[in-house]
Amino acid sequence: MASLVIAEHNNLSLNAATLHTVTAALQCNAEVDILIMGHGSDTVALEASKIIGVRRVIQADAPHLANQLAEPLTAQALAVASQYTHILVPANASGKNLMPRVAAKLDVAQLSDITKVVSSDTFERPIYAGNAIATIQSIDPIKAITVRTTSFEPAQAGGGSASIEKLVAVPDAGQSIFMxxxxxxxDRPELAGAKIIVSGGRGLGSGEAYQELVVPLADALGxxxxxxxxxxxxxxVPNDYQVGQTGKIVAPDLYIAIGISGAIQHLAGMKGSKVIVAINKDPDAPIFSVADYGLVANLFTAVPELTKAIS
Incomplete structure (x- = not known):
């Protein structure tokens, strides 16, 4: 029995989400392989081969794989899927685009957004915006899994010595074209993998207030x-700033919520943070139920003072 992790990368380096997914894969099976699909991805394959716990790196390199379109990636993944009992991807935009296709072609149920591996066939995942945890068991011969990466520690990125096996890529079926x-x-850290996140809510009142209060504090903290x-x-702010059930799921070392009341869908996306600091003028705001440190204050006064003290 072995697990296959489908790596996420930009043809130059691995996305950190892959390291977290490897940890989940190792909890499913002792043997883990990584599939690299791209073009000019030799440096990615070498990087993946150094991850502790990885047995083998499978590299499929071709021009039609360069832009990570779901259709050619699916065909390539299916070409090796029969060798594995578990296929895992991060539960982010790329993984959610790819894995349903793979699961459908394999005629198996997808196990979505798992947060814990109980055993090789049993997993936990959040439901009802994280207010309950479902334990699910699959009897499918191949488990198609998306992993909530914030629930798993990253695998060690150096010190491994996995072999690299190059495959002849599956020909492009021409189902999609990159435009x-x-x-x-x-220059800021990427939101999903950041160690510190400063978030603003409707309590700011305007985009101008976001720029005047939230941005300087984030700058001071990096x-x-x-x-x-x-x-x-x-x-x-733009859509890609959104944290929550319908946005990005994050678990930084420090999460600062400014003017955020704490709706259920927002809490579902950030309550796994190690330290949560909330600033809100409403003492009954739900955000305080998950905050490690709460400040009931006027944010237009408190935030500039906090920024000044840090700077």
Whole structure:
């Protein structure tokens, strides 16, 4: 029995989510392989081969895999799937795009967003916005799994010596064509993997207040920027800032919530943070139920003072 982790990468380096997924895979089976699908991805394969616990790196390299389109990735994953009892990907946008296709082609149920491996066929996952935990058991011969990476520690990225096996890529069926990619460029840490996150909510009142209060504090801490769904819906910040059940699931070392009341869907996305600090003028705000440190204060006064003290 062996597990296969489908790596997420940009053809230059591995996404940190892959390391967390390897940890989950090792809890399913003692033997773990990594599948690298891309173009010009030799450095990624070498990086993956050094992960502690990885037995083998399988590399499929071809031009039609360069842009990580779901259709050619699915075909390539299916070409090796029969060798494994578990196939795992991170439960992020890429994984959620790929794994349902793989599971459907294998005619198995997908095990989504797992947070704990109980045994090789039994897993835990949150339901009802994280207010309950479901224990699920699968009798499928191949388990198709997406992993909530914040629930698993990252595997050690150096010191391993896995072999690298190059495959002939499955030909492109021409089901999809890459047109363009529009990426936001930022010097800040990426939200999903950041160690410190400063988030703002509807209590800020405007996008201008977000820029005046939240951004300087994040700059002082070297933090990523986040927001509640209410702040995103109000147009204060772009959609990719959203933390919550319908946004990004995060678990940083420090999460600072400014003017966020703490709706269930937001708490589901950040209550796994190691330390939560909440600043809100409403002493009955639900955010205080999960906060390690709470400050009942006017954020327009408290946040500038906090930023000044840190700077």
């Amino acid at each position: 363009s990619r529009d990426l936001n460029q930022s 933090a990523a920027l986040g927001a509640s769904r209410a702040a995103v819906d109000a147009g204060y």
